[in-house]
Amino acid sequence: MRGSKIDPFIEQEPPTNERVIMAGKTLYDKLWDDHLVKQRDDGSALIYIDRQLLHEVTSPQAFEGLRLAGRKPWRIDANIATPDHNVPTTDRDKGIDGIVDPVSRTQVETLDKNCDEFGILEFKIKDQRQGIVHVIGPEQGATLPGMSIVCGDSHTSTHGAFGCLAHGIGTSEVEHVLATQCLVQQKMKNMLVKVNGKLGPGVTGKDVVLAIIGKIGTAGGTGHAIEFGGEAIRGLSMEARMTICNMSIEAGARVGMVAVDDTTIDYVRGRPFAPTGETWDAAVDYWRTLHSDDDAFFDKVVELEGSEIKPQVSWGTSPEMVAGVDGFVPDPAKEQDPIKREGIVRALKYMGLQPNTPITGIALDRVFIGSCTNSRIEDLREAAAVVKGRKVAAGLKQAMVVPGSGLVKAQAEQEGLDKIFIEAGLEWRDPGCSMCLAMNADKLGQGEHCASTSNRNFEGRQGFGGRTHLVSPAMAAAAAVTGHFVDVRELMN
Amino acid sequence: MRALKQHQGLVAPMDRSNVDTDMIIPKQFLKSIKRTGFGPNLFDELRYLDEGKPDQDCSERPINPDFVLNQDRYKNASVLLARTNFGCGSSREHAPWALEDYGFRVIIAPSFADIFYNNCFKNGLLPIVLEEKIVDQLFNEAEAQEGYQLAVDLEAKTVTTPAGEAFDFEVDDFRRHCLLNGLxxxxxxxxxxxxxxxxxxxxxxxxxxxxxxxx
Incomplete structure (x- = not known):
């Protein structure tokens, strides 16, 4: 959103003692207070963790640490596991034997062994409930409003869409939570990102969050818990809210949240792990308190006008390097800040792009629709609506759709979305993280440009020398049928 | 965990902002189920000219002579001087494991990403935040003087230059206590x-x- 008319940061005045006492609580303050086990004299606090999600990449050393110290998990039923990063997206009927890379196979087998040994519930590779951890938690109702949720994965912020205190942790902390059900934390600052008004047609949650990151920068939320609010956010589905919270970490904030409302409660109702009967009623009464008070104090406030947000495309190697689809690759000569200028020069060199190239002039080699950011049913519906009756452009090497879970896949097939994709020439795959980070066989070749619905355009992220452009599912679908970026609104009826 | 009270070591300046953890240790090396052995693949895509694979003999690979850690004058550096938002992106603790395994004990930058900053303390690695203008000064000095070393005292919370100029830094008491005592x-x-x-x-x-x- 560089160069747009949107207001800059509004830095709030520091609170006086009186204001601290008088001010209401933010959603984050409420969640923090509810999970505070002990405030320690040195300023750190013990925070209770209601749910830990585990996957194969960041858990093996944690389980090994437990074993070496002779410790047992504190509360088995707080944990749910699934393999997602390493799993292949083809030949899934072969189960673990379908993983060709022996190192990947060992990692998935290790997760199975650890979960079996400690009695932890795991959706294994052949279970229909298997999927990306951040898709299956909400899908199962294992993510409930007001929970504190952690996972050894930075995109755990996704679950904040349910009014949860959810963030990524390192492997040492995975072990700490397994052993103690707590984390040692320091309270973050509060930041409100308000998106006013309504979004235009063809503009999705992904465009909103990319526009936010473009505005505040990749470290704009560091040290803060972000709450996303405003009319535009309130009008979004849970899927779109999850997309936005998912990418909070790309703005530097470990935590991104949306207050609970009817949309949240309707989504959770009836899910396998959700409460029922009187317990449900009691839970809903509590969940309805999970919003910031009107007089709550935020350390930082940022506002955007929803109607000004256009479909976004990233051109560089950091998620803050984005432009509207009608924009251009920037010219480093016009950047005043020497460090930023150097960053642009380096990014353009890696991306093989010339300054001032129109975004719609960037030719593509592959299209990837998937990841914990955009692989839910609504994402697939949006992409299918664009490709329906069209064909993948002749110049593309590959366009693939990777659903977020076995259940998302089944639902998409029930709705006939798989047929739409296959008829258009896209590949219809099995669930997992796939080409978002290319730990399995799905990856970019050197120098290839990819329209990707994932979350990171870092150098080498999708494959050695690969060039990632972050977009929404609708924009990725539009790119698939044209072979370059195009404003999806031109393809919509 | 290895304790850290004082440390003095050679400084390697990495002049690049927003260094992400994918850059520190690329994903193909995250398939290991161990905590050790990541050092040879630290900054793999910057350090070598070919595509790195797990369980490879890195001594046989073509190195990128332009990369700072490949220059003779920075061999055996144990203090990494970095720019803003170091360690952003993925929560992978493999990033501090790789830095520690390579031989770094201290990282100095104007700012760090939250998860990375926290992960460092769990692995005997001290991330130090100093003001941008001080970091600029240290970059200038480290690049100008071969063999430039910094002395870090966690107890006193100071970084001292060879000329005896000392800078104070902040670190929260619990993390400091654990690192000082290797707890x-x-x-x-x-x-x-x-x-x-x-x-x-x-x-x-x-x-x-x-x-x-x-x-």
Missing amino acids: DDIGVTLEQAEVIKAYEEQRRQTAPWLFGAGN
Whole structure:
């Protein structure tokens, strides 16, 4: 959103003692207070963790640490596991034997062994409930409003869409939570990102969050818990809210949240792990308190006008390097800040792009629709609506759709979305993280440009020398049928 | 965990902002189920000219002579000087494991990403935040003087240059205490087991929907 008319940061005045006492609580303050086990004299606090999600990449050393110290998990039923990063997206009927890379196979087998040994519930590779951890938690109702949720994965912020205190942790902390059900934390600052008004047609949650990151920068939320609010956010589905919270970490904030409302409660109702009967009623009464008070104090406030947000495309190697689809690759000569200028020069060199190239002039080699950011049913519906009756452009090497879970896949097939994709020439795959980070066989070749619905355009992220452009599912679908970026609104009826 | 009280070492300046953890240790090396052995693949895509693979003999690979850590004058550096937002992106603790395994003990930058910053302390690695203009000065000095070393004192919370100029830094008391003493913080938390149990029991009464669902 560089160069747009949107207001800059509004830095709030520091609170006086009186204001601290008088001010209401933010959603984050409420969640923090509810999970505070002990405030320690040195300023750190013990925070209770209601749910830990585990996957194969960041858990093996944690389980090994437990074993070496002779410790047992504190509360088995707080944990749910699934393999997602390493799993292949083809030949899934072969189960673990379908993983060709022996190192990947060992990692998935290790997760199975650890979960079996400690009695932890795991959706294994052949279970229909298997999927990306951040898709299956909400899908199962294992993510409930007001929970504190952690996972050894930075995109755990996704679950904040349910009014949860959810963030990524390192492997040492995975072990700490397994052993103690707590984390040692320091309270973050509060930041409100308000998106006013309504979004235009063809503009999705992904465009909103990319526009936010473009505005505040990749470290704009560091040290803060972000709450996303405003009319535009309130009008979004849970899927779109999850997309936005998912990418909070790309703005530097470990935590991104949306207050609970009817949309949240309707989504959770009836899910396998959700409460029922009187317990449900009691839970809903509590969940309805999970919003910031009107007089709550935020350390930082940022506002955007929803109607000004256009479909976004990233051109560089950091998620803050984005432009509207009608924009251009920037010219480093016009950047005043020497460090930023150097960053642009380096990014353009890696991306093989010339300054001032129109975004719609960037030719593509592959299209990837998937990841914990955009692989839910609504994402697939949006992409299918664009490709329906069209064909993948002749110049593309590959366009693939990777659903977020076995259940998302089944639902998409029930709705006939798989047929739409296959008829258009896209590949219809099995669930997992796939080409978002290319730990399995799905990856970019050197120098290839990819329209990707994932979350990171870092150098080498999708494959050695690969060039990632972050977009929404609708924009990725539009790119698939044209072979370059195009404003999806031109393809919509 | 290895304790760190004082450290003096050679400084390597990495003049690049927003260094992400994918850059520090690329994903193909995350398939290991161990905590050790990541050092040879630290900054793999910057350090070598070919595509790195797990279990490769890195001594045979073509190196990128332009990369700072490949220059003779920075061999055996143990203090990494970096730019803003170091360690952004993925939460992978493999990033501090790789830095530590390579031989770094201290990283100095104007700012760090939150998860990375926290992960460092769990692995005997000290991330130090100094003002941007001080970091600029250290970059200038490290590039101008071959063999430039910095002395870090965690007890006194100071970084001292060869000329004797000392800069104070902030670090929270709990993290400092654990690093100074090489403490396992799980053990420290478990000293509060009774408090955790009491909290849990009360939550079980007031919010029963949070219990028993995952099994």
